[in-house]
């Protein structure tokens with residue numbers, strides 16, 4: 121933008137936010153999409169991604185404001201900077217979408233995911249699983265003589281690492297919620 | 309009226325009609341069926357809203373598009389559940405691609421049958437989600453009126469587009485409270501219309517310095533309205549910058565204007581495409597860098613600074629990276645732009661512009677629309693030239709079907725005002741033109757409305773001639789009959805080794821007899837000497853006419869930028885027609 125003396129971010133609109141325009145490098149972005157909690161909104165958002173060939177790495181949704189009928193959809197997506205800009209603009213023009221935040225560029229944020237992991241085993245493997253769970257601060261939420269269900273919350277990478285360690289120890293099932301994320305600091 | 313209806317209790321069906329009246333709707337294009345009978349019953353008992361009974365729901369949607377594009381008002385469609393709604397899908401998609409405001413109301417099976425595969429049940433909101441700007445299934449009669457008002461708001465605000473409201477039959481029967489338009493909540497959807505002043509000022513600076521500027525204008529100028537078109541003219545004429553337009557923007561800047569370059573793009577004019585390629589400042593006003601325009605993206609206008617005025621942020625940087633995006637409504641942005649440019653002393657680079665103009669004159673001299681005339685066969689271009697000459701200056705509206713004839717119409721007919729050219733650009737829907745012409749005629753009963761058609765496209769919705777006759781819409785169907793799917797044939801000639809796979813029209817009807825069967829007039833002409841008289845006969849006939857104009861069968865539509873080529877690499881009429889090979893052959 122420099123030759124034209126337009127301040128970067130001189131508008132809230134994503135079109136002005138021209139980071140590294142021609143980069144072909146894939147970036148991972150976490151988007152928080154605040155939508156009216158009405159039927160079909162989620163289908164519209166998902167349809168946008170499938171219809172235009174964008175990636176969804178993870179997607180979570182739940183009502184967050186019952187009185188105001190708002191839901192928050194958190195989407196982790198991967199694309200070139202140009203594709204990420206398009207995704208935000210396309211999301212922004214869906215009529216029941218109220219706000220689109222790119223948590224990856226709007227300053228620091230925290231991201232957490234919850235996972236439940238079922239590990240089956242006996243003897244040393246079982247003891248080792250429990251020991252590693254302590255190190256990773258995973259909780260035991262169910263146990264039988266031959267299995268544990270661990271609950272853990274953390275960044276997706278931490279859950280990946282824990283799951284990798286549990287695999288040889290008898291990991292047989294895993295359920296993950298996908299990422300929930302918030303910007304750090306006070307109200308935006 | 310609205311006082312009286314405040315907080316009024318009424319049935320859902322009555323609310324639909326009341327809401328349409330309160331929205332100022334004068335005409336509805338529709339087709340009845342079980343799931344909308346309560347609404348039809350209400351229509352029967354009133355006289356304010358006119359209902360045009362179509363012959364196929366696709367026809368209704370294109371009529372509504374023609375109505376909308378020629379008036380600037382939303383077009384309204386009423387269809388039944390299941391097949392009624394699925395028949396509307398092509399028109400919805402067409403309207404979405406071309407930014408046409410439509411409000412489609414569909415009946416649905418009663419709420420208690422939804423999900424049971426009930427008779428004529430279809431997941432209408434599911435099917436139409438990707439082809440509407442927004443859609444709603446209304447399950448509570450108390451929400452019905454508000455939803456319809458919101459639907460009108462969404463269809464006509466920001467970038468216009470089609471919306472659909474699906475109404476189960478039990479909701480039409482049930483009583484509820486009517487919400488008048490003033491009380492409907494629409495505040496959430498308010499796209500920004502004012503452009504960023506810093507960005508607009510930056511554009512003024514570029515305008516002051518540019519040596520080789522060009523305005524690249526599109527359908528967004530028409531969407532913005534006649535005032536925006538007026539501002540565009542003022543800006544172009546006071547700066548002296550040349551103007552080219554997309555297919556969708558024809559008429560926003562007058563074709564008789566001194567800065568007019570003609571249409572650009574795949575079948576656009578040589579001078580327009582060369583100006584786009586060589587310019588140093590491109591000002592995109594309400595156009596979306598469609599692939600018919602850009603040709604090969606990495607060879608697109610390599611030396612220019614690009615500014616883009618558009619109301620939809622998703623249109624910006626979608627295809628072509630621009631240097632200066634301005635998000636806002638064309639009318640609002642041009643108003644600010646003109647004001648700032650004038651207040652800074654109306655500066656332009658006079659020397660640079662003079663050179664640029666003489667360069668453009670050289671390109672014009674190529675005469676890219678030249679064609680070989682004939683004494684014995686009607687050339688399609690000649691037919692267009694005669695139609696232009698004989699209808700010029702009349703209160704004229706043109707619609708088209710899709711194919712070569714559409715491009716010849718765009719090249720040879722001239723539009724001096726907006727909203728007089730209705731064509732299916734984005735979706736390229738064969739079968740659009742005939743119903744669209746009826747929609748236009750319904751809105752402008754005394755005007756001369758002509759559909760420039762190819763015989764193959766025309767057959768796709770020819771049942772609507774019945775609608776034209778029934779409602780006394782004196783539309784003129786000007787068919788350039790080459791007995792070929794001409795545009796397909798042309799691509800097969802250029803791209804597929806002249807293997808003409810299924811691209812001819814066989815077993816065509818006798819169009820004159822067909823006209824008589826419909827109860828209108830048929831005219832057939834096959835010799836250039838008879839053409840003028842025949843056109844005059846068509847114009848002077850008080851009623852619908854099917855005009856069968858037998859033209860040269862193998863004419864190619866030129867100039868042409870083959871897919872995958874750069875703007876300055878066009879096929880011109882003077883070139884030997886050569887085969888298209890390489891990467892471009894895979895493109896559409």
Ligand SMILES: Cc1cc2nc3c(=O)[nH]c(=O)nc-3n(C[C@H](O)[C@H](O)[C@H](O)COP(=O)(O)OP(=O)(O)OC[C@H]3O[C@@H](n4cnc5c(N)ncnc54)[C@H](O)[C@@H]3O)c2cc1C
Nearest residue numbers: 526527528554555573574575594596619620638733734736
């Ligand atoms: C057989 C065939 C051949 C074709 N060949 C050509 C060709 O040679 N040349 C050609 O030009 N086209 C051609 N087309 C048409 C082409 O496919 C596109 O439909 C057309 O180029 C798009 O026009 P547009 O860019 O003006 O965009 P539109 O589809 O009209 O979009 C309008 C743009 O303006 C914006 N907008 C809307 N309202 C406003 C507002 N109030 N303020 C600001 N912005 C607004 C929208 O967001 C959008 O970005 C052809 C089509 C067919 C079927």
Ligand SMILES: Cc1ncc(C[n+]2csc(CCOP(=O)(O)OP(=O)(O)O)c2C)c(N)n1
Nearest residue numbers: 711712713736738762763764765793794795
């Ligand atoms: C519904 C639909 N089907 C197929 C096409 C592909 N197509 C584009 S142009 C064309 C041929 C049109 O022939 P005609 O209407 O006779 O016009 P001409 O090109 O001969 O002027 C076809 C088949 C289309 N645009 N729309």
